[in-house]
Amino acid sequence: MPAPPPSLDPAQLGAYFTLVEVTSLLRHAVEQQLKEAGDLSYVQFQLLARLGDAPTGSHRMTDLADGVVYSRSGLTYQVGLLEKAGLVTRTQSPDDERGVTVTITDTGRTLLAQVLPGHIEVVSGLLFDRLSPDDVQTLADLLTPVRDHMRAAPPRSAAPRRRKR
Amino acid sequence: MPAPPPSLDPAQLGAYFTLVEVTSLLRHAVEQQLKEAGDLSYVQFQLLARLGDAPTGSHRMTDLADGVVYSRSGLTYQVGLLEKAGLVTRTQSPDDERGVTVTITDTGRTLLAQVLPGHIEVVSGLLFDRLSPDDVQTLADLLTPVRDHMRAAPPRSAAPRRRKR
DNA sequence: ACAGCCTGCTTCGAATTCGAAGCAAGAGAT
DNA sequence: ATCTCTTGCTTCGAATTCGAAGCAGGCTGT
Numbered sequence A, B: 001m002p003a004p005p006p007s008l009d010p011a012q013l014g015a016y017f018t019l020v021e022v023t024s025l026l027r028h029a030v031e032q033q034l035k036e037a038g039d040l041s042y043v044q045f046q047l048l049a050r051l052g053d054a055p056t057g058s059h060r061m062t063d064l065a066d067g068v069v070y071s072r073s074g075l076t077y078q079v080g081l082l083e084k085a086g087l088v089t090r091t092q093s094p095d096d097e098r099g100v101t102v103t104i105t106d107t108g109r110t111l112l113a114q115v116l117p118g119h120i121e122v123v124s125g126l127l128f129d130r131l132s133p134d135d136v137q138t139l140a141d142l143l144t145p146v147r148d149h150m151r152a153a154p155p156r157s158a159a160p161r162r163r164k165r
Numbered sequence C: 001a002c003a004g005c006c007t008g009c010t011t012c013g014a015a016t017t018c019g020a021a022g023c024a025a026g027a028g029a030t
Numbered sequence D: 001a002t003c004t005c006t007t008g009c010t011t012c013g014a015a016t017t018c019g020a021a022g023c024a025g026g027c028t029g030t
Helices: A010-038 A042-053 A061-068 A072-084 A106-128 A133-152 B010-038 B042-053 B061-068 B072-084 B106-128 B133-152
Strands: A058-060 A088-092 A100-104 B058-060 B088-092 B100-104
Touching: A010 A042, A010 A106, A010 B010, A010 B106, A010 B133, A042 A058, A042 A061, A042 A072, A042 A088, A042 A100, A042 A106, A058 A061, A061 A072, A061 A100, A072 A088, A100 A106, A106 B010, A106 B133, A133 B010, A133 B106, A133 B133, B010 B042, B010 B106, B042 B058, B042 B061, B042 B072, B042 B088, B042 B100, B042 B106, B058 B061, B061 B072, B061 B100, B072 B088, B100 B106
Parallel strands: none
Antiparallel strands: A058 A100, A088 A100, B058 B100, B088 B100
């Protein structure tokens, strides 16, 4: 097996660290804002946003979990909270007896709409403040193939229930 | 107060989402590897790495917390674990009676050295596999000013103990 | 020197997170 | 049809995380 280069060059290392720090800081700031604006955690916001984005306003549990890169059990917990808060509903999937479909409610949409502007403001102020439109495009062009590569590589949960033995 | 543009254009949104997803996926993969290779959490690894990087092999608690973007109490907990595992030591700071200096031990360095190659391999494989050296440089150039901007903006914990009232 | 505030860290309790184990429904093979 | 493996989700317990409160040492002004 061809072991990749045993070390990263300084440029790579710098890029890596910067990437990690940027997203950490961004996430912290966003979390703060979301809590104030709508008492939502970041995960909850991501879930609502994804549901609100979907044409039908709903998704299956597994798709949600994969979408936000989150554990299944954690998702169950969070969706439970959202449901209790009346922001989403759980329904049995029509085609698959055991599948659960999560749907955003009007209340959920309202809350999402209420929180979004502030969210965008934070992201704009922190992330895009220093990036020209060209920069943004460049960044996207750079990261998109990386994301696709990552999505493909280890299917999120490589060794799930049982090793392939 | 001049509210920033009420919405992000599609390019920005795309870049933002991609950025978040990339780091989520990367982090997950890295976490997996670290657990296997040395039974370390990502935070613990970050702490050890930072200490190992420091010329003296040590840092004050607060600096560590800021460095990894982490809560103070959480840091106390994690450093406690690391200390129990013999990977770091806690000493009273010489100049400041209440400051605590954390120092990496030889055992810690050994473990770090044992874990690093795999870590680098994962990062290489996932992140840098699709990026040319030029791309890497571009990415770093793009993100560095952003990071500096973020560091400056809200000092990490903007409303700490008491609002500025 | 003293009072009052700020800082550095820890302790505490509550909330979140994950992985392993469990349960029920689908799918494939016999 | 039935057996078995797989898949979708939940439950469970343990570990981690955070924020608020607490404690002690430093700093400033008087």
